[in-house]
Amino acid sequence: MPDDASAVVGRAIDRHQDVPGGLLPLLHDIQDHLGFVPKDAVPRIARALNLSRAEVHGVISFYHHFRDVAPGRHVVQVCRAEACQSMGADALLDRLRQELGVDLHQTTADGAVTLEPIYCLGNCACAPSVMVDNQLRGRVTPERVPALVAELRRDA
Amino acid sequence: MSTRIYVPADASARSVGADEVARAIAAEAKARGHAITITRNGTRGLLWLETLVEVETARGRVAYGPVSAADVPALFDAGFLTGGEHALRVGDIAAQPWFARQQRLCFARVGLTDPVSVPEYEAHGGLRGLRNAIAMSGADVVRAVTDAGLRGRGGAAFPTGIKWNTVLQTEADQKYVVCNADEGDSGTFSDRMIMEGDPLVLIEGMAIAGIATGATQGYIYLRSEYPDAERILLAAIAAARLHGVLGDNVLGSGKRFELELRRGAGAYICGEETSLLESLEGKRGMVRYKPPVPAVSGLFGKPTVLNNVITFASVPIILDRGGEFYRDFGMGRSRGTLPIQLTGNIRRGGLVELAFGVTLRELLEDFGGGSASGRPIRAVQVGGPLGAYIPASQFDMPFDYEAFASAGAMVGHGGIVVFDDTVDMAKMARYAMEFCAVESCGKCTPCRIGSTRGFEVIDRIIANRDREANVALLRDLCDTMLHGSLCALGGMTPYPVLSALKHFPEDFGLPRELPAAA
Numbered sequence: 001m002p003d004d005a006s007a008v009v010g011r012a013i014d015r016h017q018d019v020p021g022g023l024l025p026l027l028h029d030i031q032d033h034l035g036f037v038p039k040d041a042v043p044r045i046a047r048a049l050n051l052s053r054a055e056v057h058g059v060i061s062f063y064h065h066f067r068d069v070a071p072g073r074h075v076v077q078v079c080r081a082e083a084c085q086s087m088g089a090d091a092l093l094d095r096l097r098q099e100l101g102v103d104l105h106q107t108t109a110d111g112a113v114t115l116e117p118i119y120c121l122g123n124c125a126c127a128p129s130v131m132v133d134n135q136l137r138g139r140v141t142p143e144r145v146p147a148l149v150a151e152l153r154r155d156a
Numbered sequence: 157m158s159t160r161i162y163v164p165a166d167a168s169a170r171s172v173g174a175d176e177v178a179r180a181i182a183a184e185a186k187a188r189g190h191a192i193t194i195t196r197n198g199t200r201g202l203l204w205l206e207t208l209v210e211v212e213t214a215r216g217r218v219a220y221g222p223v224s225a226a227d228v229p230a231l232f233d234a235g236f237l238t239g240g241e242h243a244l245r246v247g248d249i250a251a252q253p254w255f256a257r258q259q260r261l262c263f264a265r266v267g268l269t270d271p272v273s274v275p276e277y278e279a280h281g282g283l284r285g286l287r288n289a290i291a292m293s294g295a296d297v298v299r300a301v302t303d304a305g306l307r308g309r310g311g312a313a314f315p316t317g318i319k320w321n322t323v324l325q326t327e328a329d330q331k332y333v334v335c336n337a338d339e340g341d342s343g344t345f346s347d348r349m350i351m352e353g354d355p356l357v358l359i360e361g362m363a364i365a366g367i368a369t370g371a372t373q374g375y376i377y378l379r380s381e382y383p384d385a386e387r388i389l390l391a392a393i394a395a396a397r398l399h400g401v402l403g404d405n406v407l408g409s410g411k412r413f414e415l416e417l418r419r420g421a422g423a424y425i426c427g428e429e430t431s432l433l434e435s436l437e438g439k440r441g442m443v444r445y446k447p448p449v450p451a452v453s454g455l456f457g458k459p460t461v462l463n464n465v466i467t468f469a470s471v472p473i474i475l476d477r478g479g480e481f482y483r484d485f486g487m488g489r490s491r492g493t494l495p496i497q498l499t500g501n502i503r504r505g506g507l508v509e510l511a512f513g514v515t516l517r518e519l520l521e522d523f524g525g526g527s528a529s530g531r532p533i534r535a536v537q538v539g540g541p542l543g544a545y546i547p548a549s550q551f552d553m554p555f556d557y558e559a560f561a562s563a564g565a566m567v568g569h570g571g572i573v574v575f576d577d578t579v580d581m582a583k584m585a586r587y588a589m590e591f592c593a594v595e596s597c598g599k600c601t602p603c604r605i606g607s608t609r610g611f612e613v614i615d616r617i618i619a620n621r622d623r624e625a626n627v628a629l630l631r632d633l634c635d636t637m638l639h640g641s642l643c644a645l646g647g648m649t650p651y652p653v654l655s656a657l658k659h660f661p662e663d664f665g666l667p668r669e670l671p672a673a674a
Contacts, residue, residue, distance in 0.1 A: 020456065021418075023438030028380075028419055055439075062440040062597075063421030065380045081342030081591075082537055082584070083573045086500035087528065119424060119591065121381050122345040123168050124573065125203040125498065125505030134383045138171030 001040050008033045009041045013048045023049060023059055027066055035075075036067040071114040072107040074152045076100075077131040080117045083124035088142070092128050095142035099149045112153045158191040159237050160212040164267070165196035166352045167384040168345070173224055174207040180228040181209070190237060198353015200249050200267035201507030210249070213239040219246040254523060259485060260509045261493050262470050263346075266353035272391045274399040277356045283401065285475030289364045290409040294324050297368035301471060303479030305491030310336055310427070310464030311539065311568040312644075313557050316471075319461065322451035323369040326459040331371035333362050333413075333461045334436065334454070335468055337378040337385075338420050338427040341540025343571030346495040347465035349507055351378070351385040354469070355392035356401075359415060361468030363406055364475055365461045366413040374415040375455070377432050380422050389417055424541075424595040428643050429462050431597060442597045443643045464569070466495055485511035490556045490567075500536075500573040501527045510555075517551040519572065531576040535660070537584075539568025541591050542648035544655035545581065564655065566648075581660035586614040588652040592645060602637045603646025609633060610653065617664050627666065630657070 001009070009030055016026035026045065030037050037060055046053045060066045078093050093104075100108050100115055107114040123129040126138030132148070140148075163169075163178040178194055185192045200208060205221035209231075218239035220231060227244060234242040249255050249267075260266075269276040277283065289297045302317025323331060335358065339347040350358055362374045378386055393415055396402045404412045418436055420426050426435045430444035433455050454460025470492065474482045483491045490512035496519060498505045503525035520526070520533060527533050535545045544565035546553070553559055560567050575584075589610035598604045610633055616626045634650035641647040662668050 021436050021438040024421060024435065025418065028421070049438075058440050059438070063423050065420075065422035082541060082587070083343045083500040083571075085584075085587070086573055086575045086579065118381060118422070119595070120340055120342045120344075122339060122348045123171050124343045124345055124500060124571070125502070126168050126172055126206070127500060129171065131381070136167050136171040136384070138168060 001038050005034055005038060009038070009044060013045060017048045023051070023056070024063075027060060031066060034070075036070050039068050072111050074112060074133055074155070075114045075116060076148075076152070077116045077118040077121075079119070079121050079123075079127070079129045079131075081120040081124075083120075084128040087127040089128040091142050092130075092140060092145070095145040096130075096149075099145050110153070113149070158193045160193050160195060162195050162197045162210040162212075162217070162267075164199045164206065164208065165271075165384070165388070166199035166206075167348060167382070168203055169199050169206040169208070170384065172206050172222070176225040177207045177209065177223050177228065180225040184228050184232050188232060190232075192237070195270050197269065198266040198271055198349060199507075200255065201263065201349065202249070202252070202254060202504070203506040204504045205246065208246070208249075209236075211236055211239060213237075215239060216248055219249045220244045221246055254504065254506075257522075258509050259493050259511050261473050261482070261485070262357070262466060262495055263350070263354070263507065263509045264473070265357065266349060269354070271353055271355055271388055272395050274356065274395050274401065277354075281476065282356055282472070283360060283407070285472035286360050286364055286367075286401070286407060288475045289367055290407060290411070294368045294370065297364065297475065298324055300474055300479045301368075304474045304482040305479075305486070305489070306467065306470055306474065306482065307490070307557065308464060309466035309470065309494070309569065311341070311566070313567070316463060316467055319451050319463070320365065320369055322449070323371065323459045323461050326452055328459050330373070330456075331369060331459045331461075332455045333365045333369070333371045333374040334433070334450075335362055335374070335376040336427060336429065336432055336462060336464045337376050337382075338432060339382075339465070339569070340379060340424040340427045341542075341569050341571055343499045343537065343540060343573035344497050344569045345499075346497055346507060346570060348382055348385050349495075350465055350469050351382070352388050355389050356396060357469045357472055358465055359392060359396050359401060361471040362415065363401060363413045364471050365463070365468065367406065367409070367411050369459075369461055371459075371461060372412045372414065374413065375436055376415065376417045377420060377426070377436055378417060379420045379426075386417065386419065393417065423597075424591075425597045425643075425645055428645065431643070433460070433462070440597070442599050445642070466569075487511075487513040487554065487556055488558055490558070494555060494567070494570050496555065497571045498524050498574070499571060501529055501533075501576050502574040503528050512556050513554050515552050515554050516546065516572070519555075520551065520574065524574065527574060527576045529576045529578075531578065533574055534577040534579055535575045535581065537573045537575070537652060538571065539566040540571055541588060542566075542644060542651055543568050544651045545584065545659060546655070547659040564651070566651070581656040581663040582614065582618050582665075583663075585653045585656040585664075586611050586618070588649055588656075589614060592649040596645060600640070600642040600646060602640040603642070603649075606633055606637045606641075606646060607649060610637075610649070614653075620665055623665060627657070627664070
């Protein structure tokens with residue numbers, strides 16, 4: 001693990017190891033800074049919280065939000081839930097796959113974009129929706145995909 | 157004099173360009189030398205009109221929408237700072253039939269005020285409920301909530317007063333109040349609208365629960381998909397602390413109530429209360445066996461008041477106006493109002509708060525104005541991914557917990573997802589099983605294995621491989637999931653599947669008229 005990533009993990013442990021039920025906030029702290037929870041952070045977290053490595057790994061792998069590999073520079077999360085489906089989310093996802101040249105859970109070869117599914121963004125009256133790097137976008141028609149992808153690739 | 161302009165900071169409004177609109181208004185006002193103050197309010201709930209800009213004029217608030225950043229110069233040209241005429245002028249929102257017909261109790265302030273201003277909150281009737289609760293005994297507060305007939309708005313509709321009374325009666329050195337803000341159902345956003353538009357009403361409701369039951373620590377478990385709500389809630393909690401609404405001496409009562417925000421991590425199952433508690437304790441969100449119920453042994457094994465956002469947000473007005481006031485709204489055993497969310501393929505989607513008893517048809521036609529695509533509405537799903545699909549022939553059913561239950565459907569969290577006649581209901585049934593497979597916590601077999609076998613069987617039905625036998629197998633599997641699952645995820649996934657099969661057999665390649673077995 002690079003030194004700065006190691007420092008992030010150390011700080012997260014210091015901040016949360018004494019908080020009741022602090023494992024999730026601790027993992028969020030790491031992923032908010034690094035974009036993922038490095039696999040080699042698991043033994044350190046386990047030691048600090050007096051848990052087994054299996055327990056920490058079990059929590060990371062249980063929750064869809066946590067990643068154990070670095071994502072692309074941008075993360076595009078496309079809503080797969082019913083309200084978005086009723087407004088053409090499947091066509092939107094197909095267009096995203098086509099423009100990005102990747103499937104769900106994959107990152108483009110240039111490292112620009114990771115495409116992920118998400119189940120409801122709470123924007124169901126302005127469907128279909130995508131979340132781009134924590135920024136919600138509504139009424140996203142397939143026609144808007146090329147401009148979105150160009151924006152993300154440009155912003156390297 | 158500075159003109160006050162409201163541009164929502166609600167996530168839906170921001171998702172369609174509200175930030176760009178706010179920036180454009182600020183820049184244009186500066187260039188033209190107009191003094192303005194922009195307040196980032198919650199949304200009024202007319203989401204097809206977002207970004208909805210309101211201007212405070214001598215004749216009251218005048219709304220314009222849907223505004224895009226490109227419209228802003230023309231709005232200034234039209235004199236919108238004094239309510240001038242323009243193609244986008246909507247006028248007084250409160251006078252719009254869509255809004256005027258609503259009965260906004262829980263959402264009374266949403267969109268009207270600066271969401272994180274405690275003084276504005278108080279000026280619009282906030283904190284009266286908490287002040288009354290402080291002057292009452294815990295038992296009297298619980299009685300008021302019981303008398304109001306309030307039932308859990310998260311989906312399960314359990315009587316709130318009974319839950320609170322159990323916590324009140326259970327002796328313990330520590331009790332907790334936990335808010336379920338893991339609003340994962342597709343077609344719902346009322347929790348988010350409260351948290352972004354009037355977060356102080358949630359904080360007040362939780363403080364009332366704490367003071368009534370003797371719980372001193374609260375947690376809000378917020379889903380990670382809501383970063384905007386997180387930012388606004390954190391600001392509201394800080395403001396509440398500063399004004400003594402939270403802390404060691406709540407509004408001078410000598411009683412302590414503190415609140416911490418915790419973020420979920422993208423697991424639908426954590427909206428199930430025991431799974432949520434496991435997650436708050438830092439574990440995998442595995443469902444617990446019940447009993448014991450959380451009111452007896454909840455967070456860290458202590459008695460815990462655990463309610464949904466809307467349930468807590470409905471409490472302040474009950475303590476302010478009294479249980480009878482609230483109870484006078486509604487029908488049968490469904491008392492009060494329900495914030496209904498009109499979503500999906502609908503022309504005028506948004507938040508409609510009404511007393512129980514309104515019919516689906518009124519909501520879809522009078523409020524919704526039909527489908528967004530202009531095609532006939534074929535089905536709606538009410539109550540999230542575990543809710544039944546309802547065909548047009550049942551649109552006269554009233555919104556009432558018992559009426560829905562007797563039709564094999566559920567009100568749930570009040571979300572309605574609209575589908576037009578291009579929907580493939582076999583595909584939707586398959587999706588219900590697939591979703592259950594993705595989100596199952598894995599503790600019980602009917603849910604963990606049944607969901608995967610479920611979409612495999614539906615695939616075979618769609619592909620016409622031994623169709624009749626596979627339909628029988630699917631019914632049998634649904635029966636096992638219904639009766640054998642530990643919680644509602646596996647236990648209710650059969651609702652959308654079986655309702656799709658019952659009302660839309662032709663989509664599965666079956667004859668329209670099925671024998672009595674249907």
